[in-house]
Amino acid sequence: QVQLVESGGGLAQPGGSLRLSCAASEMIFSRYYMAWYRQAPGKQRELVAIITSGDSTNYLDSVKGRFTISRDNAKNTVYLQMNSLKSEDTAVYYCNAALGVRIYWGQGTQVTVSS
Helix, strand or coil: CCCEEECCCCEECEEEEEEEEEEECCHHHHHCCEEEEECCCCCCEEEEEEEEECCEEEEEEHCCEEEEEECCCCEEEEEEEEEEHHHHHCCCEEEEEEEEEEEEEECCCEECCCC
16 A cells, blocks of 8 residues: 655744655655645645656745755655745645556645744
């Protein structure tokens, strides 16, 4: 059974950094598009960043230049480096894997940006 396990969330100060990791198992990781979504209280889940199987990336406009998504196929892991964090980045962040009709989600990790 496919599992996605996120880690690295927590509390950061405005302007600070965090790195999220998502470890995948029981899947041919390199073939999947991997993405990070987030959901803030009272808001819809939104796509933050995506990386294709060919390593092309795309980002939500509000995180461009601050967040970087990357993947390590040898470790079956996708990362989200988050710099210059803002209070509006506070949300639960979810890892997502997609290949055709196969879509999987992690359990989510809380990111709180506050002084």
